[in-house]
Amino acid sequence: MAKIFIYPNNSLILSDLVKRFGHEPLTTMNAVGKRVRDSGLDSPPINITAEDPYKGLKYAAIEVPSGVRGRMSLLDPLIEAAEAVIIVEDSFVAFGCMGCNRTNELLKLILRSKKIPIIEVKYPKTDEETREFVYNIRKFLTELEGGDEQ
Amino acid sequence: MSGENVDGENLKGENVAATKDVVAEKDEMITNYIVLSSEIVLANDLMKAIMQSKIKVVSKETCFGIKVSGRREDVDNAVLLVKKLDPIGIFAKESGFEPGNHPRCRSSRYGGPKPGFHLLESEIRMLPAISAALEVVESGRYRPQTPEAKEKRSTAKKVNFDEFVDIVNETINKIAADAKSEG
Numbered sequence: 181m182a183k184i185f186i187y188p189n190n191s192l193i194l195s196d197l198v199k200r201f202g203h204e205p206l207t208t209m210n211a212v213g214k215r216v217r218d219s220g221l222d223s224p225p226i227n228i229t230a231e232d233p234y235k236g237l238k239y240a241a242i243e244v245p246s247g248v249r250g251r252m253s254l255l256d257p258l259i260e261a262a263e264a265v266i267i268v269e270d271s272f273v274a275f276g277c278m279g280c281n282r283t284n285e286l287l288k289l290i291l292r293s294k295k296i297p298i299i300e301v302k303y304p305k306t307d308e309e310t311r312e313f314v315y316n317i318r319k320f321l322t323e324l325e326g327g328d329e330q
Numbered sequence: 331m332s333g334e335n336v337d338g339e340n341l342k343g344e345n346v347a348a349t350k351d352v353v354a355e356k357d358e359m360i361t362n363y364i365v366l367s368s369e370i371v372l373a374n375d376l377m378k379a380i381m382q383s384k385i386k387v388v389s390k391e392t393c394f395g396i397k398v399s400g401r402r403e404d405v406d407n408a409v410l411l412v413k414k415l416d417p418i419g420i421f422a423k424e425s426g427f428e429p430g431n432h433p434r435c436r437s438s439r440y441g442g443p444k445p446g447f448h449l450l451e452s453e454i455r456m457l458p459a460i461s462a463a464l465e466v467v468e469s470g471r472y473r474p475q476t477p478e479a480k481e482k483r484s485t486a487k488k489v490n491f492d493e494f495v496d497i498v499n500e501t502i503n504k505i506a507a508d509a510k511s512e513g
Contacts, residue, residue: 190446192365192453193460195423205423212426217359272452307459308475314463315472 182324185262185291187284188271189255197314198266201321206258215254240286251283259290264297264324266317271303297324356403361425364412365450366395367457368419376412376420383411390429394454395420399428418464421457 182203186194189208198205235256236249267288292298299320304310366373373391380389380398385408387400398408409422427434434444466472489497 188449190423190449192363192421192423192450193456196421199422207424209424209426213360213424216426216431271449304456304459307462310456310459311463311466311472312474314460315467315474318467 182263183261184321184324185258185265187265187267187288187291191268191271194266194268194317197317198321201318203264203321203324206262208255208258211254211258239290245282248283248286252286255287259287259294262291262294262296264320265291265294265299266320267291267298267300269300269302356401358402359400359428360402360405361397361399361428362405362409362422363392363397363425363450364395364409365421365423365454365457366419367421367454367461368416371416371419375415379412379415380408383408385411388429394450397425397429418461418468421460 183206184198184203185206186198188194191207195205195207232253233246233249235253236244236246236251238256239252240249297320299316301313301316302309304313364376366376373396376396377389377391380387380396385400385404387398387404387408389399389408390397398405400408413420413422429435432438436442436444463472
């Protein structure tokens with residue numbers, strides 16, 4: 181069972197397909213959930229501190245906005261653990277909790293530069309494209325080590 | 331640190347030997363969204379299935395399915411259980427917040443969509459096509475298109491409006507003629 185980083189990070193379809201074919205999806209919800217359940221002295225959202233943009237310096241320089249560095253620090257454990265990546269382009273809702281587009285572009289650059297298996301597909305718009313989308317993702321996941329259908 | 335061994339069996343029928351060290355991840359409290367795109371199962375059926383199974387989770391019905399919260403192992407078992415009702419029509423993903431969590435609960439925020447709602451809404455619209463695709467792909471009936479067929483599909487011309495009107499009229503006349511000959 182491999183840990184698959186999915187983009188968009190909070191996609192229902194990708195998360196389900198990865199789990200369905202025997203792997204573990206790495207999603208923003210994993211990272212946010214840990215913060216929410218953090219039983220430290222400060223309860224959420226106070227446990228998001230100025231330390232987080234400092235941790236983001238690993239990925240982006242000091243002049244990059246703190247929002248980008250803060251999001252990168254949140255996703256850092258997921259990036260480190262990723263053993264394969266699925267990127268879906270043309271996400272027409274890549275705003276809101278997906279964060280700013282600069283974070284998304286930096287994230288995709290870092291994932292592409294990691295020497296791990298990667299597949300890039302587009303969100304389907306027709307029935308034929310949807311079948312091709314599911315087929316390609318299934319093929320990628322079942323060919324990875326530990327892949328199996330649940 | 332030595333641990334106590336507690337043998338048990340999960341819903342898959344696997345023997346689970348738990349120690350205090352190993353159960354750390356299984357004991358983690360998580361929440362899952364279970365989203366329905368099914369023609370045969372309702373959210374009520376999911377709630378009934380989970381309650382009758384006596385898995386120790388908290389479940390809440392939502393407009394798109396249910397939200398299930400509890401220990402990671404229990405939630406995973408609950409998801410596996412409900413997916414058996416309609417394997418290609420039920421989808422699940424993890425959520426970072428349990429039901430009623432104050433910073434996210436819409437009743438305490440005086441309404442408005444939750445963060446992440448827009449992507450969920452747009453993906454829910456795609457789910458019927460994804461279910462149909464899963465059925466075709468998993469049954470082995472899908473044959474990927476060759477690059478030549480893809481090229482032909484992408485360069486196909488749009489139909490001229492007058493041609494379209496002629497095709498529609500021709501089809502209507504044909505249907506009327508067939509109906510007349512049968513009648």
